[in-house]
Amino acid sequence: MEMSATRATETQAAGFPPEDSTAPPPPLSWAIPRKKWLLPAVAVGCVALLGAGVRALLSDSTKANSALVFYTVKRGSLPIVVVERGNLESQFTEQVICEVENFGGERYGQSGTQILFIVPNGSSVKKGDLLVELDSAPLKERLDTQFLAMERAEAEKTQAEIRYTNQETQNTTALAEAELRVKLAQLDVESYEDEKGGTFQIEMQNLDMEIQNARAQQLIRKKDCEAVQALYDLGYKTEGDLATAKLSLSRSNSELASNIARKRQLEEYTYSMQKLDRQGKLDTASRNLDQVKLNNQAELAQAETARDSARRAYDKEKERYDRYNEQLEKCKIFAPQDGMVAYAVSDSRRGGAVIEAGAFVRERQEILTLPNLTKMQVNTAVHESVLDQVAVELKAVIRVDAFPDRSFTGRVKSVAVLPDQGGWFASDTKVYKTIVTIDEDVQQLKPGMTAVVEIDVERVDNVLSVPIQAVVQRGSGTWCFVRAGSGVARKEITLGKTNDKFVEVKAGLAEGDSVVLNPMSLLDEEEEAKKEEEEGEEGKADAKSGEAKSGGADAAPGKSGREGAGPDADRGNGAGRGMGPGPGSGAGGDAGAPGQRGGAGVMPGGEKSFPGGGDKSRRGGGPGSFIRMFDKDGDGKISKEEAPEPMRAGFDKLDKNGDGLLEQSEMGAMPDMRRKSEGAPGEAKGKASGS
Known part of the structure; x- marks a missing residue:
């Protein structure tokens, strides 16, 4: 430029x-030339000029607007x-976080794991260098206790596995024995009822043979008895010989009758009884086989459950033991890459502790980074x-x-x-x-x-x-x-x-x-000239009508404030220099007046200097944007050297804390200060015209 x-x-x-x-x-x-006011309007003009004079004494921005x-x-x-x-x-950036769980509980009013060693902030490290060492004493105690628990669980697992194997062998033996009984009973039934060579048929054949022999003996004895009777009749045999022959015949008859009775008993009773007995034994053996199978299944399932439970218990104990080992290894953190150590910045709103040796860190808390x-x-x-x-x-x-x-x-x-x-x-x-x-x-x-x-x-x-x-x-x-x-x-x-x-x-x-x-000064003068001309025309009209207006008392209720406010009522600074508010109330013209660089603010009466592109009504209109335009060193504040020249005259009044820098809160008060400084003359004008 x-x-x-x-x-x-x-x-x-x-x-x-x-x-x-x-x-x-x-x-x-x-500017529009002023018209000559009539005599009755002289008083109103004097009041307006008096207000402008008072305003010139109170406002520090009048000089800036005239250059x-x-x-x-x-x-x-x-x-x-x-x-x-x-x-x-x-x-x-490699993020280094605490991966150790809180095994120590609450200690010294702190929860988490204590840092025993940490490399200095800003140190340059190589890959594999020790960065942080955390307290591992509580973890080692848990590790020893867990080792014993894991040993017990392993012994119980071994016993359960042996019991399961033994139960499988017992089940196999019991099942084989039951199946053998069924087969024997089945063979017994079949061997008894076999029509060709079964037990029943053999017994029947034996009885038939005995009956045939008994009949043959009966016939022989009968022949012998008849022969002895004939000889006895002839006198060749004695009576004793006849009695002996008759006794032998009687025995043969008895033997034949006995064999016939045995055959009948075998056919009608013994066969049925033997058949039922053998079939019953077969059914019993079959049911026993089914029972053995169910018992085997139940006992094996019980042994399997005990074995699996022991295995899971052992796996849990071993997993916990391995986790403790991993946590113990994580108590020492090594550099994953070359870089510079940068401590993590704690969030004070959450009460985070400063990262240092002796501090406690939570699990998943960031300790440092390696960019x-x-x-x-x-x-x-x-x-x-x-x-x-x-x-x-x-x-x-x-x-x-x-x-x-x-x-x-x-x-x-x-x-x-x-x-x-x-x-x-x-x-x-x-x-x-x-x-x-x-x-x-x-x-x-x-x-x-x-x-x-x-x-x-x-x-x-x-x-x-x-x-x-x-x-x-x-x-x-x-x-x-x-x-x-x-x-x-x-x-x-x-x-x-x-x-x-x-x-x-x-x-x-x-x-x-x-x-x-810096078009602000021109706009201010233009507005003042227009308002003075409007007031002059109003005064001339009042003089012609012959009405004596008091100004302050009549203008206050329901009016815009022009009649009692003076020529600056419509400038838009929101103060309303009369007793009533001016129609241009709002942010006023101060936001964009001091700075003319990089986007102006809001002009008097609501006008906005164009910020160039984008949303014309929003861009560059607030105190934050104003600071951003003139903040050359990037500290978020404006010094007196950075401030535009028209603004330096009132710099000390804006600097409330006296640190030589304007912050956003102090810039936000700038429109209010101008309203206050410009409001006093307006009130004086209104009262003067009213008197």
Whole structure:
């Protein structure tokens, strides 16, 4: 940017006194001329002038508004660049966390595992170096106890497995014995009932043989007896011989009858009894076989359950023992890669302890990180107004505050989809986390260093451009104030693309035109002139009607406050310099007045200087955005040297804590201070006119 001349010279060329002039500013050459007031309106005019004089004494911004700064319009290239600040971090960071469970319980009012040793913060380590050693004493005690429990479980498992094997053998023996009984009983039944050679048939054949023999003996004895009887009759045999022959015949008859009876008993009774007995034994053996099978299954299942339970118990005990061993190994943490040790920053809201030897750490708590310092990236945030311009893979230039003479090339790696509402500047400001990687391997860069990222969106060549603080927008109109002879003139313009400092002018200006960089002062004078003219016309109308108005008492109820407020009631600073509020209540014109660089704020009466692209009603309008524009060292505050020159006169009043720096809370009070300073004259005017 080039300024056309010194501030004093340009101010005088524009028809205004220098900044240190205490005289009230003369009317602008383009302002509406004042009409002569009638005699009855003189009192009202005097009151208005008195209010303006009091306001000039109380307001520190009157001098700043009467000095104009010009910029000569030039044609050239306009780089469309999104500039954001952020912090360096490693692209590849190994996180070292505590993986040891809390085996020690509550000790010394602390829960977790105590750090016995930790490498100093900022140390350079190699892969495999010991980083942290945690207290393992409680773990070793548990490990010894668990070893004994595991041994007992192993013995019970072995016994259960042997019992199961023994039960399998017993089941096999019992089953074989039962099956043998069934087979024997089956053979017994079959051997008894076999028609060809069964036991029953053999017995029947034997009885038949005996019956045949008995009949043969009977026949022989009968023949013998008849022969002896014949001989006896002849006298050859004695009576004793006859009796003996008859006895032998009787025995033969008895034997034959006995054999016949035995055969009948065998056929009718013995056969059925033997058949039922043998079949019953077969059925019993079959049922016993089924019972043996069920008993075997139940006993085997019981043994199997006991065995599996013992195995699971052993596995659990062994798993716990192995876990304790693993936890014991994790009490010593070794470096997974080369890097620099960076202690984890505790969250004070959660009462986190500082990482140091003797401190307690919870499981899964981060202890330290090992960033790869050769591959770095910038963690920044992009405002929602320029989010549509930023895309992945866009080229960027990174400058680190610690090395101002060096720059690095990079690319946009990622842009967050959702906003980070806990942003850097204000709770209602939406920014989107953006990661920009540095392409080359770097040295000496450390995590946490502040860096400025310039994301190259595009470049527009051979265009006219002006600083964005020179552009003013009211409603749907957009214009600049341009030097015209000894004064200035308003010109409507058409805007094009913009960056954070300049905006393209497509129509309305020509190369070589001088535009006003601080149009706030012109707007203030214009508003004052219009209000004074309106009050003069109202006073003239009142004089013609002959009505004596008291001003303060009549204007207060239900009126806008113009009649009792004086010429500044409509300036939009929200104070309402009369007894009633002015119609332009709101943020006022102070938010954008001091700064003219990088996006103006809200103009009087609600007008907004155009911030260049994006949402015209939101971008650059709050105290946080104002600080962001002028904060050159990135500390989130504005020093007196960083503040724009028109703002330095009232700097000490804004600096409430007297530290020489303006914070966001102090900047937020700036409109209220101006309302208070401008409200007193208004009230005086109202009371004077009312009297």
